[in-house]
Amino acid sequence: MAAPRDGTLSWFLALTLGVSLIKFLLIKAYHSTDFEVHRNWLAITHSLPVSKWYFEETSEWTLDYPPFFAWFEYGLSHIAKYFDEEMLVVQNLTYASPATILFQRLSVIFTDLVFVYAVKECCKCVQGGKRPRDILGSPSFVLAVLLLWNFGLLIVDHIHFQYNGFLFGVFLLSVARHFQGRHLEGAFLFAVLLNLKHIYLYIAPAYGIYLLRSFCLIQDNSDGSLKWRNFSFIRLAALGIIVCSVFALSFGPFLALDQLPQVLSRLFPFKRGLCHAYWAPNFWALYNAADKALSVLGIKLKLLDVAKLPKASMTGGLVQEFQHSVLPSVSPLITLICTLISVSPALFSIWHRPCGARGFLRCCVICALGSFLFGWHVHEKAILMAILPLSILAVESKDDAGVFLILATTGHLSLFPLLFTTPEFPIKILLMLLFTLYSFTSLKRLFRPECCLINTVESVYLSGLIPLEIFCELIYPLTSWQQTFPFIPLLLTSVYCAFGIIYSFFRLYGILLRGPRYTTKRKSH
Amino acid sequence: METWAVASICVLLGLTARWTVSLNSYSGASKAPMFGDYEAQRHWQEVTFNLPVRQWYFNTTDNDLKYWGLDYPPLTAFHSLLCAHIANLINPDWIELHKSRGYESPAHKFFMRATVIFADVLIYIPAVVVYCLYLAQGSSKTKSSALLCILLYPGLILIDNGHFQYNSVSLGLALWGVLGLGCGHDLLGSLAFTLALSYKQMELYHALPFFWYLLGKCGKLGLTGKGLILLVKISLTVLVSFALCWLPFLFDPQQTLQVIHRLFPMARGLFEDKVANVWCSLNILVKIKTLLSVDTQIYLSFGTTLLAVLPSSIKLLMKPTFWQFRLALMNSSLAFFLFSFQVHEKSILLLMSVILSAPPFVLLSMLPLLLKDNLFQPYIITSLGFIVFSLYLFSAVDRSSVDDLRLGPCCRLTGTNFLWFSFSTVVKLQFALSVLTMAGLSFMSAALEPPAKLPDLFPVLVSACACVHFLGFLLYFNLVQLTESPRSDKKKIN
Secondary structure: OOOOOOOHHHHHHHHHHHHHHHHHHHHHOOOOHHHHHHHHHHHHHHHOOHHHOOOOOOOOOOOOOOHHHHHHHHHHHHHHOOOOHHHHOOOOOOOOOHHHHHHHHHHHHHHHHHHHHHHHHHHHHOOOOOOOOOHHHOHHHHHHHHHHOOHHHHHHHHHHHOOHHHHHHHHHHHHHHHHOOOHHHHHHHHHHHHOOOHHHHHHHHHHHHHHHHHHHEOOOOOOOOOOHHHEOHHHHHHHHHHHHHHHHHHHHHHHHOOOHHHHHHHHOOOOOOOEOOOOOOOHHHHHHHHHHHHHHHHHHOOOOOHHHOOOOOOOOOOOOOOOOOOOOOOOHHHHHHHHHHHHHHHHHHHHHOOOHHHHHHHHHHHHHHHHHHHOOOEOHHHHHHHHHHHHHHHOOEHHHHHHHHHHHHHHHHHOHHHOOOOOHHHHHHHHHHHHHHHHHHHHHHHOOOOOOOOOHHHHHHHHOHHHHHHHHHHHHHHOOHHHHOOOHHHHHHHHHHHHHHHHHHHHHHHHHHHOOOEOOOOOOO | OOHHHHHHHHHHHHHHHHHHHHOOOOOOOOOOOOOOHHHHHHHHHHHHHHOOHHHOOOOOOOOOOOOOOOOOOHHHHHHHHHHHHHHHHHOHHHHOOOOOOOOOOHHHHHHHHHHHHHHHHHHHHHHHHHHHHHHOOOOHHHHHHHHHHHHOOHHHHHHHHHHHOOHHHHHHHHHHHHHHHHOOOHHHHHHHHHHHHHHOHHHHHHHHHHHHHHHHHHHHHOOOOHHHHHHHHHHHHHHHHHHHHHHHHHOOHHHHHHHHHHHOOHHHOOEOOOOOOHHHHHHHHOOHHHHOOHHHHHHHHHHHHHHHHHHHHHHHHHOOOHHHHHHHHHHHHHHHHHHOOOEOHHHHHHHHOOOOOOOHHHHHHOHHHHHHOOOHHHHHHHHHHHHHHHHHHHOHHHOOOOOOOOOHHHHHHHOOOHHHOOHHHHHHHHHHHHHHHHHHHHHHHHHOOOOOOOOOHHHHHHHHHHHHHHHHHHHHHHHHHHOOOOOOOOOOOO
């Protein structure tokens, strides 16, 4: 292509514009009930006083994000009224006029600018040794494509409908600030993020340990061990003030109104079941599948009495609590303990052997994955919390690149059941092919002198995704079982992908504990 | 990255653009009783599936020609038949005789959209890939950029995947014809073009260059020796393929005549609707459509078209090189579009698919049609993307020196000295002006109401502006073709 006059900026702009045009073209695509969720929140925050926001129950989609997101919706609602005032009426349930759709879609596209800015900052932090002759082969370019054109983000945000781009923008910006050594800004951004969507609590331990160890403890001993005398209370105090003031700003009004218990109960609704209606491909999916298999086996072998088994179905439409038949039931406390056990070694590792900002990022990914695998009522979209930060590590280290390819491909395929409508089927196939083809070829090219990034077993597993998808989407619906057992394709997809994700989790642990191998030497700060 | 990977990514991007545009509305959606081109295609599936071949082009009790009668050559009819068989397997209601008129459903829309994309993938896209990777000149980056730009060309996407048509089949076949000729496979090229012509009669716009190029080539090889053998082989290929396509209609002269009558509706007058050609624009000043009789109109347009095509044809006959052939294609299609009989807005697509120098006006001239189909949003997005990306990838605005524009020989011949004003500035100004005019007219067409006395103001303005631009391009390309010096054999893709 023509030599960019500006160097860095023009290709980045071209990539941003390209993906934005695709987002505009997706305006007419299918949107899920999340569309109505956000319309409802626009209506609630616009039409009702603050004191009623967390009590409003006209719609089943009650406000269950932290206060900053409510204020964000409030801000959006002031622009919304110029598009269609009817959408701001709380009673207008499932209101979806063309103007409403246009406004909501545009709001996602424009708030994605935060994400674009964050990606630009991340690209600046990523090094590739000498300045490459070829822009297309530089780590910054590859990272920009992997993040801006991320398949999961595109279909979840711009088809299914959510604001993840905006939220991940804040998250990645916080990460970039840590890479750049601006830790206070990073901490501030993360505190803001927690008050936008509390699911990021999963990675809070990584932040906590990293900041305590690498920011508050100014200098280590010559052998790298702790030197408690260098603990900077000033820095700790600064962090404390920042975090506390952010939380005070967010929850303060509700504390004053004495509504804190209500807000917290909305934010943490543990009455929902272990698994979402569609099982996220995590450990509990395997657990449930094993339980079902054992119960079917038990009934066949006459070891169990059908009448005594609990009738509730785990895959019913309404999410309720249920019991397992053969294996012991799982409570929220157990999932919490499992999650903590799964991430503790990583936290321990960055405490004892800090590897700078990259070690912190790897710990974030592990925390995200650990809580995805063992958490309570996990949504499959949460896999993006692991895939996106891992992209940054993938363009710098061969091992991370290998894990990224497995995690991203498997994770993205597990998102397929989110788009179950026919017109969107070719689009999701095409976008998936685009992203997968690009990620494989570009990462292979980045680490060219080394041989393959994934070994034979892994390639066989990944190739198995294709027949799985063909079976679930094309063959199974044509059989008679589609009516009687409609959840089988979902179950198969969950279980198959769960293996890949669990494997990636252990591989990442291996890299963390062993120490990564980078393409170029750098000193960690 | 390897070429196959880059090419695959370009193709996937092109397909994504097509499918996302397919999500939008189509021509005549919910507009009873006549609907639009979508219903026409569905109706042809109904007719070809349920009625015997001898009734397809005739007005019978079962086949009302006034309701979207078949007016494309037999290959289109066979294609519709094939689609109808598949439709029958999925849901026979879609093509039930008489009862399925105006049938609309999400599943049917998906099926119809899928047939267009399938045709794209089978015929058009491979032709474009082969053309860009093997026939075009330049570095692999230039080739990939050209591939991406051609695949993202909004005109074809909006008409085929939005409005609803199958232009990609005929354009793809014509492109295979060009490819065949470019690689020296004259017989295969002729075969492909014959198929294209049997699919849509509008490919006649490209027919003359094919004829003169092949004739000239035979002439150069010696009309008594190898040239004669080649001429005979080509003629046989063309005649046999025509015969095979038109076979069912050749047994009865009445059948043949009726088909031709349907393909070339002379009684309909010089033009219909607002189209960016000379007659429509002239009609604003002088009402030629009402002043002259239909016969006079036919002779007038025939004469002017031939006249417009004459210089380029003679040059091609004398110098049958591939570069001349491509220029002649451009000139011939421009001349036909501007001067011929019963031109439709969609024919504009024929101009820009082979050589890519798409000025914004091509897209603009389709705007009235797209507005009717509620395709304004995708029109804006795809046009914007296309213009920005072709500018970025090709720095088109920078390539405006005299040499790049191939006007060097012309300047030397005419002795004019373009250097007193900066030529490149003029070109840049012209390009900027056309983009601005396009933006302005698009906005006005979509947002403003025309004055009551002139209800067709915006479509007419759009057509007239576009016509002026096309005349300019006709002049430019003729100059380039005619003044090409014998030495320069440099091929370039724009």
